């Protein structure tokens with residue numbers, strides 16, 4: 001069956017700010033407490049969506065989440081009216097207030113893991129919302145992500161949206177950021193590669209020493225079970241613990257795959273040769289030859305990959321069978337990466353085009369092009385069955401730009417989170433957004 005990949009980008013919410021909440025994510029830590037520009041962040045994200053939609057790539061969006069998360073604030077003992085809750089949190093624990101205000105749902109690669117219907121036992125498209133339990137500011141996202149996914153993918157004949165796994169360390173799950181699907185084409189059965197950072201129940205297994213491994217093997221296995229994936233076409237690969245300690249907090253910061261191509265850094269996996277061997281064999285079973293595009297440390301050191309987000313790129317199939325690599329501007333600014341990319345597109349590789357975007361507002365929190373999108377391969381019938389109000393069009397783009405211009409601030413400093421007016425502004429903006437997207441009740 002034919003299928004088309006849609007990228008569901010996260011629409012950046014009005015409370016986008018730099019709070020330094022992600023230990024192990026170098027950019028988040030480096031930009032802590034600097035002023036953000038939510039308006040610019042949202043416009044940068046929309047510009048990417050518009051340009052890719054205009055090129056004919058399947059493009060849609062996932063809405064931002066209601067902020068601040070009053071449920072979180074009240075559950076940890078801040079009481080009274082909304083204004084009192086905000087005032088108390090700002091005084092006693094600004095960092096918890098920042099967690100409740102985080103716009104991190106913009107990184108929709110972490111919203112869920114997705115298995116297309118061609119891969120699942122029941123022939124439905126499966127989602128499991130990611131519990132993101134490694135970080136307080138992200139650990140509640142799954143509630144609204146599940147709700148949004150169920151609103152968009154409502155028809156249970158085609159879609160299954162599973163609740164997040166139990167929010168305990170054994171099941172640490174970061175969604176599609178640690179999951180890559182390789183295949184012959186998007187509509188036929190593929191190989192699903194889960195990349196984990198640690199194993200809860202194997203004391204002998206290696207793990208990073210400095211920074212947390214957010215994804216566990218146990219979580220990946222649970223998601224594969226929920227989605228009804230076949231054992232022959234499912235792989236569990238360990239991420240190299242040393243690169244996690246160098247700031248590679250998700251696998252999508254060091255590798256990206258599309259169709260039969262895997263673009264990855266030499267040091268991405270704990271056992272590179274073993275991983276490639278497994279992949280090759282599994283892919284042969286679905287009639288595809290692995291195209292492994294390896295970037296050597298000698299060409300691009302891990303630190304440069306992390307600084308530029310070379311691998312946090314989107315690898316998109318074009319109509320002519322070639323692929324485009326969607327990269328952030330930072331890739332042009334890191335010399336080793338710029339020169340590598342120049343050589344790559346000139347080399348006759350399947351990657352023959354670079355598409356650049358300015359995503360600096362998101363990048364400063366460690367979110368590149370690939371973090372900002374959730375890939376969903378949809379058959380024609382599934383594409384017709386999903387909610388259409390989130391599909392990017394020129395009209396929707398212009399409507400959303402006007403909405404952003406009307407509601408978003410162009411400067412947000414940490415102290416501004418204490419302003420009770422901000423909560424009202426965010427709520428007003430999102431109420432209007434639910435009408436624009438045709439998703440009434442999304443924020444009730």
Ligand code: SUG
Pocket residue numbers: 017018019020021022025028029102104107109110138177249250252253365366367368370371372
């Ligand atoms: O989870 N940053 C996000 C970035 C997520 C990137 N996603 C992927 N690689 N797929 C994170 O670390 C920073 C928030 C702050 O510090 O204010 C943050 O959550």
